[in-house]
Amino acid sequence: MEKTKSRIVGVRVNKDQEAMLSELQKRAKMTKSEILLQGLETLAEYYTLGPEQEPMETALRRMEKDALHHMMSLKKIRRKEEAIRDFVREIRAVDEIIDKHGCDKSMLIQIMLDVQKQNNWLSKPALLWISERLGVPMAQIMRIATFYTAFSLEPQGRHMVQVCTGTACHVRGAEELLTRMQGVIKVAPGETDDEQKFTLKTVNCLGCCAMGPVITVDGDYYSNPNVEQLKQMGEKYE
């Protein structure tokens, strides 16, 4: 069979079609002849369906739409799978913590503290799983989670800013430091900013009473920083 530039398996092709075929060839990893033959086959199949069938173009559109729909549901399934994988991973991490504490009911608060430390908050699946594993009712877990200040039932920022409002810090201007800090990171006490960067909290005593007023950012201590220092700090943390 003679192969010219303008003829492939006997079909005449112009330059544009030729370019299109090359493009398809790259994507489909088939020879040009194979592509053309397959196209012809589809066309033949289409004409065997009888004269009442929808026009070729509409049929293709419908198929494309179906394919798209199919793809979207696949994507949804994949995301669902991803979410489930995340949950499983989280629960597996919670499992490790529970096992570390010997699956002991009396270690409930310690387990919750460790989970809080690891995830920065206590999610519902995590709490449900703790409840299931330890055989402790969810009500009791929620009672603990809401009683202690260390627990958070909402996601926290990446960095935790704690302003000490203990007595020694109070008489040496903790309120003003809190106002200054609020001004710099634009978060009210107990809240997290929109970018999830900082969470601001007040604490009763950090045990640095001689240096008051004191703040900590992720466990690093700072003694009475001024606005400039706070601004530098705000930029330092990502």
Place this chain on the structure above:
Amino acid sequence: MNKLTSVQDLNALRAKLVADRNAIKKSVSVCLGTGCRAYPSAAVADAFAEQVKKHGLEKDIVIRRTGCHGFCERGPMAMIFPEKICYFQIKVEDVPEIVERSLVNDEVVDRLLFEDEATGKRIAQQHEIPFYKLQNQIVLGNNILIDPKSIDDYIALGGYSALAKALSDMDPIGVLQEVKKADLRGRGGGGFPAGIKWETTRNAPGEPKYVIVNADEGDPGAYMDQAVLEGNPHSVLEGLILGAYAMGSTQGFVYVRQEYPQATQHIGIAIEEAKKYGLLGDKILGSDFNFEVMIHQGAGAFVSGESSALMTAIEGMVGEPRPKYVRTAVKGVYERPSNLNNVETWANVPLIINNGSDWFRSMGTDGSKGTKIFSLVGKVKYTGLVEVPMGLSLRQIIFDMGGGIRGGKKFKAVQTGGPSGGCIPEQYLDTPVDFDELSKMGSMMGSGGMIVMDENTCMVDVAKYFTSFLADESCGKCVPCREGLRQLKRILKKITDGNGEETDLQLIEELGGFMHDASLCALGQTATNPVMSTFKYFKDEYEAHVKDKKCPSCVCQALTTFYIDPEKCTACGMCFKQCPTDAILGDKKVVHIIEQEKCIKCGTCFNVCPTRFSAVVKIPGTTAPAPVPFGTKAKKSSKGDK
């Protein structure tokens, strides 16, 4: 690390460790307590290590990263051994000089020594510094000598010798009797005799018995338990083991608050190391005595430090107190006899066993023996931890050791005992400090917080602060505490907002008495102490707030007015530019005026007014002097200052 199976093993190990220690020519103790971490003290310690390496002296000089030295005000600090020279406020840049002059050669870097402001003299030795002079650091003193992460350091200094003595020479009853004879009273606040509590637990029916270290130091303003647990964890652990031996307990707990991560870490390491040496576990030092210790972390609740609440928390439940018809010493954790003592109390036990009860009784007053660590903080010049024999007067502690009030202000009151304590005014400064005397004054020793307040502190505001604190921390289980505190807070807020009525003062008194009588636990019973003591000693301030609508200390914003002194204003424009509500009228070279009806009393103008002018002043009350007419020329032109 080999397990020690007998007292002889321990002694042999100690002899070896002491020899090793003596072979070292010099050492540097750098304070890395939590307080000093607010300074770059970690960087200073690193710099020391680096410089010593540079001089090739790693084998001759040891850098010890220790716990709190006490004088937190002057951190970062270090002590050079064997000369015992103290350097304060060390910067990383100073380290090469210290190493060069003080470690390589035997000189003293004068400028980093403590300077006595009265005489202008530089003091090198710790015990000559006024802050340390009156101290007797039997508990805190070893902090400077040991690396808290190293059990060897503790053993070298005689650690676990009390345990060895108890196991080889004394029976459990003997240990108990010694502690009882020493009249060691609980350092956590209550001051209950530890020996009697131990005896109750020992004799109570039920097995197993539990012993607990209470390190849930919730009192805001007190941090001595943190300093001991973080700086010398083995001393607490040894005390606990001795207690367990005396009471026949096999399981101990250490309950630490989660706000103290370093203390938790250090006690954790201490327990692990003690296990490796066989000082915890089965057949301790070859005896028949078995003992295990577990750490429990608190999760941020003040009330969890109360004994019955703490024990409920150990069981994994919400840490709320329960009625104590039967004491926790008889029915505590899991309804078993449980003994709970404070960190400092436990740390005193090995000392008593080693030195005998007579030695312990030689310190202190008739009713209170031994020493007590106080956290001297607030508006005092030298802040930090001081360990003094009981019976020193407040004046000696605040003025002789603490150097008086900062900034030349006048002393107003000292708050002791945390939220359950009270405020003591100037006329009682000469009272000796012990458990009973402080209680007589309507305050209490508490865990040892001493917050000094100067003339710029409003006592009504302080009462409001503590009441709000307690209202937040009340568990809400009993009505008198839950509702009483809420109402008390409301009344105090009303007074500080300038809406107080005379009947409110009566109501405070009534409410206080009722809460004291009817609350379930000590938190509620003592919750009114801050209010009642300020009410007793500073009634004039309450009356000024209520009757004259004035805050004499200019703290309560609603009862304070801001005013610009036309004589002092130089029209610099600082306040004018920064006022958030545009309440200040001003122009170039024209005296600025505050429009009182627009002023929100945020204090911005007061803070930004340059101190060399100090033109913005706070005036007690709600009325300001009539402003000068707008357009009055300022005395000095602002040009010269730019």
